[in-house]
Amino acid sequence: MDWYKEALYVREQTIKNNELFANSLPMIASENILSPLCKEMLISDFHGRYAEGTPGNRYYEGCEFFDKVELKAIELAKKLFRCEYADVRPTAGTTANMAVLKALIKPGETATVLDTADGAHISFGKWGAAGVRGINLVFYPFRDEEMNIDVDGAIKVIKETKPKLALFGQSVFLFPTPLKELAEAAHDVGAYVVYDAAHVLGLIGAGYFQDPLREGADVMTGSTHKTLPGPQGGVILSNHKGDREEDKKFLRRLNFGVFPGVTSSYHLHHVAAKAIAFAEHLAFGKEYAKQTIKNAQKLGQALYERGLDVFGEKLGFTKSHQLLVRIGEGKGKEASQLLYRAGIITNMNMIPGDKDPLNPSGIRLGTQELTRIGMKESEMEVVADFMKRVLIDREDPKKIREEIKEFRKDYQKVHYCFHEGFDGYAYHKLV
Ligand SMILES: Cc1ncc(COP(=O)(O)O)c(C=O)c1O
Numbered sequence: 001m002d003w004y005k006e007a008l009y010v011r012e013q014t015i016k017n018n019e020l021f022a023n024s025l026p027m028i029a030s031e032n033i034l035s036p037l038c039k040e041m042l043i044s045d046f047h048g049r050y051a052e053g054t055p056g057n058r059y060y061e062g063c064e065f066f067d068k069v070e071l072k073a074i075e076l077a078k079k080l081f082r083c084e085y086a087d088v089r090p091t092a093g094t095t096a097n098m099a100v101l102k103a104l105i106k107p108g109e110t111a112t113v114l115d116t117a118d119g120a121h122i123s124f125g126k127w128g129a130a131g132v133r134g135i136n137l138v139f140y141p142f143r144d145e146e147m148n149i150d151v152d153g154a155i156k157v158i159k160e161t162k163p164k165l166a167l168f169g170q171s172v173f174l175f176p177t178p179l180k181e182l183a184e185a186a187h188d189v190g191a192y193v194v195y196d197a198a199h200v201l202g203l204i205g206a207g208y209f210q211d212p213l214r215e216g217a218d219v220m221t222g223s224t225h226k227t228l229p230g231p232q233g234g235v236i237l238s239n240h241k242g243d244r245e246e247d248k249k250f251l252r253r254l255n256f257g258v259f260p261g262v263t264s265s266y267h268l269h270h271v272a273a274k275a276i277a278f279a280e281h282l283a284f285g286k287e288y289a290k291q292t293i294k295n296a297q298k299l300g301q302a303l304y305e306r307g308l309d310v311f312g313e314k315l316g317f318t319k320s321h322q323l324l325v326r327i328g329e330g331k332g333k334e335a336s337q338l339l340y341r342a343g344i345i346t347n348m349n350m351i352p353g354d355k356d357p358l359n360p361s362g363i364r365l366g367t368q369e370l371t372r373i374g375m376k377e378s379e380m381e382v383v384a385d386f387m388k389r390v391l392i393d394r395e396d397p398k399k400i401r402e403e404i405k406e407f408r409k410d411y412q413k414v415h416y417c418f419h420e421g422f423d424g425y426a427y428h429k430l431v
Pocket of ligand 1: 030092093094095097120121123169170171172196197198199222223224233234
């Protein structure tokens with residue numbers, strides 16, 4: 001066996017993947033591309049090093065410079081999210097959720113949560129982190145027409161259930177959670193409120209969507225690579241100060257949930273890239289988040305006008321980077337595959353009422369990456385045209401793929417970052 005050939009095979013697939021995304025319309029709502037400075041951190045020597053513990057208090061030597069990086073990442077995260085406590089160690093949004101569940105709830109205890117068919121992430125479902133922790137889950141009712149939690153119904157559930165944790169936040173997240181009233185009800189029965197901001201973290205950091213830590217959330221978790229366009233990773237944020245004994249205990253539990261709870265090495269190169277992403281978002285996030293939301297609203301309107309069944313029409317389609325489109329019963333997969341053949345990368349998605357995640361009835365779209373490569377409202381009209389031609393007119397996807405490749409030529413650079421204008425999809429060849 002020629003092992004070098006095997007290695008080069010993998011490299012070739014990686015290069016092809018770069019080309020695929022450079023020539024398509026990447027619209028998966030949980031993805032994004034890195035700035036050049038963030039990218040540089042990922043090939044630094046921090047990769048593969050260990051720094052168990054906290055800055056200045058390590059199990060390993062050699063952390064002198066990493067301590068400075070982690071302290072800076074924490075400081076920038078606190079500034080960006082206007083909060084008192086930040087933990088930048090979780091290696092993913094799911095890891096952040098696992099750490100919080102480990103810290104704040106015991107097996108057999110109850111948490112209230114949205115159903116996955118109504119938009120909750122699997123980490124709060126019985127097959128995900130919540131199931132691994134052995135938590136009993138009770139669901140909030142949902143209002144399909146508003147694509148949001150039924151507040152009165154949910155308050156009733158919280159009062160009757162008296163959960164240990166009230167969990168909020170969604171993977172399909174079109175409109176802000178009415179958190180104030182729900183958090184008040186949860187606190188009244190002694191529950192902690194956890195808000196999973198994985199998708200909307202960048203919007204919240206920029207001051208859009210909603211402000212969970214001031215609306216009653218005790219803890220906010222998030223992914224650092226979706227609307228916050230940093231490296232893959234997670235973060236835990238809180239406004240508990242640690243100045244009272246009870247608060248100190250609370251933060252110690254959170255800290256212990258992350259390490260030794262769910263991390264050992266926590267991917268130091270990603271922490272360095274997170275720090276840079278936070279700085280870039282402090283500098284450019286407002287403009288970026290605003291344009292991302294404007295683009296999503298424009299795309300929703302444009303698709304609707306072209307005959308697609310976009311959710312949330314009466315409410316302006318969305319207040320985030322996402323759109324949800326009803327395709328037809330069990331037809332989501334076929335639609336996403338057809339779009340993919342035309343060079344439009346999306347995902348099939350459950351819509352309210354769906355039971356089978358493998359045969360859902362909708363697709364989910366996100367505008368965060370198209371915005372990052374410089375697209376604005378007028379480009380959303382062009383994108384809507386392409387989608388209509390695939391899904392309604394049933395034009396040959398191959399032909400549209402060629403047109404999209406041509407269209408994409410003008411949108412290859414990363415925006416809203418330092419060193420703006422670098423090619424966002426270039427593959428840096430070493431050999
Ligand atoms: C609401 C929500 N929470 C958590 C996650 C998990 O994030 P990660 O992929 O960073 O583990 C996701 C992923 O999309 C999500 O949508």
